Amino acid sequence: MSKHQKLLPLSPVPLYSQLKELLRTRILDGSYPAHSQMPSESELGAIYKVSRITVRQALSDLHKEGLIFKIHGKGTFVAKPKAFQNVSKLQGLSEAMSQLGYEVLNQLLSFKFVKADSQVANRLQVPEGTKVAEIKRIRLINREPVSLEVTYVPQLIGEQLEKADLITRDIFLILENDCGVALGHADLAIDAVSASGELLKALNINEGSPIMRIERLTHNAEGVPIDFENLYYRGEAFQYRLRIDRHTNN
């Protein structure tokens, strides 16, 4: 019983919410491994000393997040976790995922200064052929490669990124904290493509595997484009989530 951290009944955080966080941590750290059966509602109630209603609310939230699934008449099981990023707010992968208890690391494939081709020049609003920095990184979540990221930034920013820690840090946070750039908004285009070329080795996948591709153009607070990226996510390993409203205030 000692391995079960106690909930805090006097905390302002509701008990079901504490229980949900605790169970989520256990699932993500492997204490409850993928495909294993979760303890029953009454067992969980006994272990964590909470009512069945509290257990049910916590499980219902975990179910909505896709962390557990139910098999009728058999009980509740741990899902193979499919990582997802909530993209209602502009965040780097590490920033977003570490809040959910995932560890993000990067493998730097290449960092070089190249001449902007017509697409890069158009997006960064510089003349074609202008020197820009090209950065290729594999991003790993819990040590598994989930995406290849190809980033283009203007030369001056590139020279600062060159000195920064690109293995553990998001480029967004380096821009904000080391380069003093205030980030504004990003325009995203999302589609699906088949894996080929350098993606195969980078993501350890077969030719033709489904890839979620994101073209992302990030602007500073003044609206100037400063960071043009193509992100290639392994389709079966990652998801974007967002909320859209019918009526917006724009």
Place this chain on the structure above:
Amino acid sequence: MSKHQKLLPLSPVPLYSQLKELLRTRILDGSYPAHSQMPSESELGAIYKVSRITVRQALSDLHKEGLIFKIHGKGTFVAKPKAFQNVSKLQGLSEAMSQLGYEVLNQLLSFKFVKADSQVANRLQVPEGTKVAEIKRIRLINREPVSLEVTYVPQLIGEQLEKADLITRDIFLILENDCGVALGHADLAIDAVSASGELLKALNINEGSPIMRIERLTHNAEGVPIDFENLYYRGEAFQYRLRIDRHTNN
């Protein structure tokens, strides 16, 4: 020259904007076919009786939208149009695409009442086995199939949809206008999968083609889930676009 509609110099809409709309219409209706060369800037200026600056601004906007592309030293060409939907606001496909000059039609594959499986029951917050309506539609943009849409709604709403025109209309608009349902927000999850099963025939694609998959749960204005859908888009034919801000007011 008579085929070239005239711009209106006295209109409050800027000339470059009028020219852009006119050229966009011509591209989308095939007057300027995919991969054909656009007239030069000076030719366009002569045809539409506007300055070169006006032409350039219009072309620059069309370029940003991906409707045309430039080949250095050769000129401007019409891109194979990849349709996209701006998902910053919750809209049905027809509603969103008709604003961009596309025609959306639907082919109704099936409409039946089925027992909710555990996923559908969970999303619509009804007991497993509850009767719900299942609607399968192929959505065609400019007569080409771009997506298969599998929709689940509660029985009562289903009975109203059954009487509605599902060939030319969005379900969102039927819900609002015929059923008196005020739509609220939708939660989306986006990933990429490989085409298989019924998708192959429905979208006229090969096994393994990349598919952008969207799980969308739409709620009414009171926050009750009323419409659960899985949307399967042909990866090479469609794109979602959105803008994300670094700092939100939530």
